Amino acid sequence: MISFRYPLFKKPILNRFFKQCLATGILLFVGCTSHAEESVAISPSAPPLQWSEAITRTLSKNPSLIAFGFQLSAQEARVQQAGIKTNPEISLSVEDAFGTGNFSGMDQAETSLGISWVLNGRQRQQRIATAQARTSVLEVEQDIHRLDAAATTARLYINVLALQARLQQTQQSIDLSSDAVKVINSRVNAGNSPAAEVARAKVDLSRRLLEHEDIEHELDIARHQLAAHWGDTDTVFSEVRGDIFNLPAPSNYSDLRARFQDNPRLAHFVTTERLEESHIALAKAESKPQWKVSAGLKHIAATHDQALTAGVSVPLALFDQQQGRIAEARANMELSRAEREAERVRLDAAVFGLHQELLHNLHLIKAYRKDILPQLEVAMKETRRAYDLGRYGYVEWQTVQRELLDAKNSLIDASVAAHIQAIEIERLTGVAVTPHAQIN
Helix, strand or coil: CCCCCCCCCCCHHHHHHHHHHHHHHCCHHHCCCCCHHHCCCCCCCCCCECHHHHHHHHHHHCHHHHHHHHHHHHHHHHHHHHCCCCCCEEEEEEECCCCCHHHCCCCCCEEEEEEEEEECHHHHHHHHHHHHHHHHHHHHHHHHHHHHHHHHHHHHHHHHHHHHHHHHHHHHHHHHHHHHHHHHHHHHHCCCCCHHHHHHHHHHHHHHHHHHHHHHHHHHHHHHHHHHCCCCCCCCCCCECCCCCCCCECCCHHHHHHCHHHCHHHHHHHHHHHHHHHHHHHHHHHHCCCEEEEEEEEEECCCCEEEEEEEEECCCCCCCCCHHHHHHHHHHHHHHHHHHHHHHHHHHHHHHHHHHHHHHHHHHHHHHHHHHHHHHHHHHHHHHHHHHCCCCCHHHHHHHHHHHHHHHHHHHHHHHHHHHHHHHHHHHHCCCCECCCCCC
16 A cells, blocks of 8 residues: 655644545555556656655645645744733832922932832733644644645546546547548448448547547646646646556445544534633633732932832732633533534534445446446447448447447546545545455
C-alpha cells in the first residue's frame, strides 16, 4: 500500500485520522500506475503529476489554507496579549500646600510618592487558558479545512484521470470507425454493399473525432482546475498518474460507524465545549474582587521627616457582574452538545447512504467486467464475421460497436463514482479503504 507522511497536526487523534486518509483511501485511485503509459499526454515537454506531488502542493500552496494560517497567527497574538501583566501605577500627591495662614506655601506640605498595582494573576492565567482554548478550536478548524482541501484535490485528480481514460476510449472508437470505413469502402468498390453505408460510416467517424476533441477540451479545463486548487494559474504537468480501475474494498458499515469519533467535525464540537468551559472559569475568576495594593514614601515639610505609606483597595462585590456571561457560556455548551449529536446523526445517515451507493457501484463494475463486456466482445467479433460473410449489414455492426463503447464508458462512470464515494466516506469517518482490491 502506498503511504505518505506529513507532519500536519499536533493532536494525536486528528493527526492519525488525517494521515490515514491521505496515506490510503484518498490515494486509492493511484495505487497502481501500470496503465500510466496508456494515458494521453497533453504536453510532452511537461512531466506527469504524481498524487504525492498534488497533495504536497495543495497543503503547502492552497490559497484558502494559507489565508487560514493568518487566523492562527492572529490567535497566537491574542494568547500573547492575554498573558501581558498589568502595568503598575506611580502616583504623586501633595497635601496641606498653598492654603492660608500656616498652610500658605509649601512649609506645612506633605508630599507622597507611591506605586500601586492590581493583584490579578488568577484572572490573567484564566485569560491565557481561554485564549489557548480558542487556539485549539482554530486548530481543529484548520484540520477540517486541510482534510476538505485534500478531498477536493482527490476529486479533481480523479476527474482528470477519468477524462484521460475517456480520451483513450474515444481513440479506440476512432480506430474502430476508421477500420469500418476501410472495410465498407472495399465492399462498396466490389459491389457487395450500397454506397450509403460508406457515407454513414464516415459520418460516424466524424462524430467520434468531434467527441475526441470535446474530451480534449474538457481534459484541458480539468487540468487547469486541478492546478488552480493549489494556486497555480498555469498547468505545469502533462498528465496525472494512476489507474481509474484500481478499485476500493469498503469496510463493513459497523466498522465505519465506530470511527465517527475520529472525525474532526465532531472534535470541533468537543473543543468548542472546552472553550465555553474556559469562558465560565474566566467569568468566575473575573467576578472575584481584584485587590489593589500600594506602597510609597511620604515627606513632611514641617519637620523634614519621611515615612512609609501602604494601602490596599478591595472592591465590594455587592453584585455579580459576570452572571450573564456565565449563563451564556453554559447555554453555548448545551448548544454545542446538541449540535454534536445532530452532526453525529447526519454523519451516520450520510455514511450509510454512501456505503450503499459504493456497494452498488462495485456490483455494477463486477457485472460489466464479468458478464456484459465479455459478451459484447464476443458479439462484436461474431457480428464482424457475419458482416464479412454478407449476413449482416452495417447497421447491425455499428449497433454492436456502439453498445460496446457505451458499456466501456459506463464502466468508467461506475469506477469514478466508486472512488468519489470512497473518498467522501473517508472524509467523514477516517476509515481507510484498501486500494488494491480487485473485482473478480
